[in-house]
Amino acid sequence: MTRGRFLFIIATIIGLIAVAVLLRTKDVPPEIVAASVLATTLRFATPITLGAIAGLYCERSGVVNIAIEGMMLAAAFGAWSAAAVTQSLAIGLLAGILTGMLMGLLHAWLSVTFRVDQIVSGTVINILAIGLTGFLDSQVLSKAHLNSAGLLPQLPIPVLSELPVLGPIFRQQPIAWVSVIVVVISHYVLFYTRWGLRTRAVGENPRAADTVGISVRKMRYANVLIGAGIAGLGGAYFTLEAVPSFEILITNGRGFIALAAMIFGGWTPFGAWAAALLFGAANALQINAQQFGIPIPSQFVGMFPYLLTIIILAGVIGRAVPPAADGVPYETE
Amino acid sequence: MEREVVLEARNITKTFPGVVANQDVSLKLYRGEVLALLGENGAGKTTLMNILYGLYHQDSGEMLVRGQPVRISSPSESIRRGIGMVHQHFMLVPVFTVAENIILGAETLKGFSLDMATARARIHELSSQYHLDVDPDTYVKDLSVGQQQRVEIVKALYRKADILILDEPTAVLTPQEGQGLFAIIRALTAQGTAVIFISHKLKEVLEIADRIMVLRRGKVVGETVPQGATERSLAEMMVGRSVLLDVAKQPANPGGVVLDLRDLVVNDDRDQQVVNGVSLEVRAGEIVGIAGVQGNGQSELVEALTGLRRVQSGTVAIAGADYTNASPRPITEAGTAHVPEDRQEDGLVLAYSIADNLVLNTYYLPPFAQGITMNEAAIRDNALKLIKEYDVRTPSPFVPVGNLSGGNKQKVVIARELSRPIKLLIAAQPTRGLDVGSIEFIHKTIVEQRDAGAAVLLVSAELDEIMSLSDRIAVMYHGQIVAIVPTGQATREDLGLLMAGAQLETVTS
Numbered sequence A: 001m002t003r004g005r006f007l008f009i010i011a012t013i014i015g016l017i018a019v020a021v022l023l024r025t026k027d028v029p030p031e032i033v034a035a036s037v038l039a040t041t042l043r044f045a046t047p048i049t050l051g052a053i054a055g056l057y058c059e060r061s062g063v064v065n066i067a068i069e070g071m072m073l074a075a076a077f078g079a080w081s082a083a084a085v086t087q088s089l090a091i092g093l094l095a096g097i098l099t100g101m102l103m104g105l106l107h108a109w110l111s112v113t114f115r116v117d118q119i120v121s122g123t124v125i126n127i128l129a130i131g132l133t134g135f136l137d138s139q140v141l142s143k144a145h146l147n148s149a150g151l152l153p154q155l156p157i158p159v160l161s162e163l164p165v166l167g168p169i170f171r172q173q174p175i176a177w178v179s180v181i182v183v184v185i186s187h188y189v190l191f192y193t194r195w196g197l198r199t200r201a202v203g204e205n206p207r208a209a210d211t212v213g214i215s216v217r218k219m220r221y222a223n224v225l226i227g228a229g230i231a232g233l234g235g236a237y238f239t240l241e242a243v244p245s246f247e248i249l250i251t252n253g254r255g256f257i258a259l260a261a262m263i264f265g266g267w268t269p270f271g272a273w274a275a276a277l278l279f280g281a282a283n284a285l286q287i288n289a290q291q292f293g294i295p296i297p298s299q300f301v302g303m304f305p306y307l308l309t310i311i312i313l314a315g316v317i318g319r320a321v322p323p324a325a326d327g328v329p330y331e332t333e
Numbered sequence B: 001m002e003r004e005v006v007l008e009a010r011n012i013t014k015t016f017p018g019v020v021a022n023q024d025v026s027l028k029l030y031r032g033e034v035l036a037l038l039g040e041n042g043a044g045k046t047t048l049m050n051i052l053y054g055l056y057h058q059d060s061g062e063m064l065v066r067g068q069p070v071r072i073s074s075p076s077e078s079i080r081r082g083i084g085m086v087h088q089h090f091m092l093v094p095v096f097t098v099a100e101n102i103i104l105g106a107e108t109l110k111g112f113s114l115d116m117a118t119a120r121a122r123i124h125e126l127s128s129q130y131h132l133d134v135d136p137d138t139y140v141k142d143l144s145v146g147q148q149q150r151v152e153i154v155k156a157l158y159r160k161a162d163i164l165i166l167d168e169p170t171a172v173l174t175p176q177e178g179q180g181l182f183a184i185i186r187a188l189t190a191q192g193t194a195v196i197f198i199s200h201k202l203k204e205v206l207e208i209a210d211r212i213m214v215l216r217r218g219k220v221v222g223e224t225v226p227q228g229a230t231e232r233s234l235a236e237m238m239v240g241r242s243v244l245l246d247v248a249k250q251p252a253n254p255g256g257v258v259l260d261l262r263d264l265v266v267n268d269d270r271d272q273q274v275v276n277g278v279s280l281e282v283r284a285g286e287i288v289g290i291a292g293v294q295g296n297g298q299s300e301l302v303e304a305l306t307g308l309r310r311v312q313s314g315t316v317a318i319a320g321a322d323y324t325n326a327s328p329r330p331i332t333e334a335g336t337a338h339v340p341e342d343r344q345e346d347g348l349v350l351a352y353s354i355a356d357n358l359v360l361n362t363y364y365l366p367p368f369a370q371g372i373t374m375n376e377a378a379i380r381d382n383a384l385k386l387i388k389e390y391d392v393r394t395p396s397p398f399v400p401v402g403n404l405s406g407g408n409k410q411k412v413v414i415a416r417e418l419s420r421p422i423k424l425l426i427a428a429q430p431t432r433g434l435d436v437g438s439i440e441f442i443h444k445t446i447v448e449q450r451d452a453g454a455a456v457l458l459v460s461a462e463l464d465e466i467m468s469l470s471d472r473i474a475v476m477y478h479g480q481i482v483a484i485v486p487t488g489q490a491t492r493e494d495l496g497l498l499m500a501g502a503q504l505e506t507v508t509s
Helices: A003-023 A030-060 A068-086 A089-113 A118-144 A174-192 A194-204 A206-211 A216-242 A254-264 A269-291 A298-313 B045-052 B075-080 B098-103 B116-129 B145-158 B175-190 B202-208 B231-239 B298-305 B328-333 B343-347 B376-389 B406-417 B436-451 B463-469 B492-499 B504-508
Strands: B005-016 B019-030 B034-038 B060-065 B068-070 B083-086 B163-167 B194-199 B211-216 B219-224 B257-267 B273-283 B287-291 B311-318 B336-339 B424-428 B455-460 B472-477 B480-486
Touching: A003 A030, A003 A269, A030 A068, A030 A174, A030 A194, A030 A216, A030 A254, A030 A269, A068 A089, A068 A118, A068 A216, A068 A254, A089 A118, A089 A216, A174 A194, A174 A216, A174 A269, A194 A206, A194 A216, A206 A216, A216 A254, A254 A269, A254 A298, A269 A298, B005 B045, B019 B034, B019 B045, B019 B060, B019 B194, B019 B219, B034 B045, B034 B202, B034 B231, B045 B163, B045 B194, B075 B083, B083 B145, B098 B116, B098 B145, B116 B145, B145 B175, B175 B194, B175 B202, B175 B492, B194 B202, B202 B231, B211 B231, B219 B231, B231 B436, B257 B298, B257 B455, B273 B298, B273 B311, B273 B455, B273 B480, B287 B436, B287 B463, B287 B492, B298 B311, B298 B424, B298 B455, B328 B336, B336 B406, B343 B406, B376 B406, B406 B436, B424 B436, B436 B455, B436 B463, B455 B463, B463 B492, B472 B492, B480 B492
Parallel strands: B034 B194, B034 B211, B083 B163, B163 B194, B287 B455, B287 B472, B336 B424, B424 B455
Antiparallel strands: B005 B019, B005 B060, B060 B068, B211 B219, B257 B273, B257 B311, B472 B480
């Protein structure tokens, strides 16, 4: 990820906060507005960050993953129903991750073992997730009259969360914190460990990896599963951290935004995180618009992330280079 | 003194559906020697090496490494046995550093992290021990082909390989880089490494090998030492009949200028200027060869001439008319035949039949086009005629062209391009990857076109081909023609130096 892009992202985030501060009509001190927008940004960026990192593991190993949306949606459902049945948020969380991995297993099975076109495989998973969760929701969940297990509690960081003004930023729920940790760990794993070197090699030149005795198939399976598990965690955010219920299409395209964040971030964890924060900031502005009386039509603010995605993916701010073997099924001779 | 046999293959047989790739092949490799494996494409050299390297498994026969019978079922197994292989197409990751490429699959760790410091130190050590001169911290994409090859060699040595298989290692090198490689091979064998050197180039096999084994149609047809062999005797062993190594041709009889290039500037796909003001004339009845290491702008130059790439500035004239930035069809209709560098990608539609491929340049004209339909009978008759004339080996004209061997594919391209009267033939790497028999045929055809009055522009990375076919040789370096010399007035060494960027004065003085 280039420096220029990082600066662009940070400038845009600051710009969005400035818009909120300058245009507010309610009598609130500017620092309160800024801190509130920042805290919401971090919250809304959580599923996008996790989705983008999920895509990153897959694509760095050479498997295109447009199924992040489907994996998250299925996981949102799995997490909520498991939590509701067992009345345990921890089991719900685990179920979310496992549901994501199950979808990942399907993706890997189709695209690595059977070398199905990865876009087709991803589309299958997205459609399957919509159909399956919709069916189970209306036919099973709504008839079972389950009670929600509630939401994951805030985990305020000691001292920092007590700060005046900035305090709210450090009062987040567990998955939001984990998403930041996942970014840092993923950066280390991809660029400083044996696993990362092999993963990237398999995604860039699988034959080269094969000739030095690395199993392309195993590396791809494992990375798709890791990615899908992270997507599952991202899915659990929707039903265990954001709202205490499952609704049809609850992920609302966030998986595709995550895909855009991954690409905009140049297939790097920190880049993807920065891009996710940018999308989160646009979302946060929309939510804060009402609270602080910011006179921008909420439809316009709502449109902003998507507009931004188009501008970004059109390559206006430079084009990122994907892994060379991304999307290419590997065939041994 | 009995020398140690490090690798032995006994009666290896390997069949693929319909083909016997190796039949009863036996070889012995001694410590510290260079064994050359000579053979045409399809003779079974690569299959044999893939068996030794564990990519294939033999149907029958035995392999012994240092006297121990082994069953090598995967590359990691062969690496563990000390066998290293430098593939013809390098197995490197361009966006990785040299060090990352070398340690891949054989990483040392410090905790969970890669131990790059130790790796760097070992690479420096190996690099100086064998004079390989590789810098662990450069990105592979920034290296020349010759340097990448040295990285591949270090990669094998890093894994403690003492049996090194080099598959067509000089195919991509300049003559000077080739000499550099030979020096490295000598340094390796002096310290005990055994080398299998696969090639179809007779000259270099005679130069570097201690022993030469010749394969033909999957069988060992002979073994010899360089002292007892000549290029001619090796070629005959390889092909199984006497061959013409030199192209028989009369002196050229040049006529008027057909292709006239003035100050041509062309950019590559990344918009970098790679042809920097090329001016060149090619006359009717002469062959002008463009010599140069791959990637010095030749490919882009040819694409610009044939309408496949934009000319930034300068002019292209064919037979007196301006064709700068014309599209391919008017250029073709002006009498230009184009044998593209990549026949699979640009020369043929692999999924189409031979018959359809043979009319790709004329399908819209009668007799092949009849109003809005195709005249299948005319297309078939045309195919049958050309298949016969150009000796394309195929069971039927309706076989997808992708099923043919490399030599036959190229014959289809050439048959199509020369099936109508032409004024200009642009041939880029016309014999790349072909066997001696096909090369002989293609060379003969090119000379015939010249003698019939066509102007021929030949681009080739094979210096021998340029020297034996061309009437004049233009050397291209960094997008410029650095010298134009009549063939016969420049030696191989001079041309090699020019190709590497030396000035004409320093070469001839």
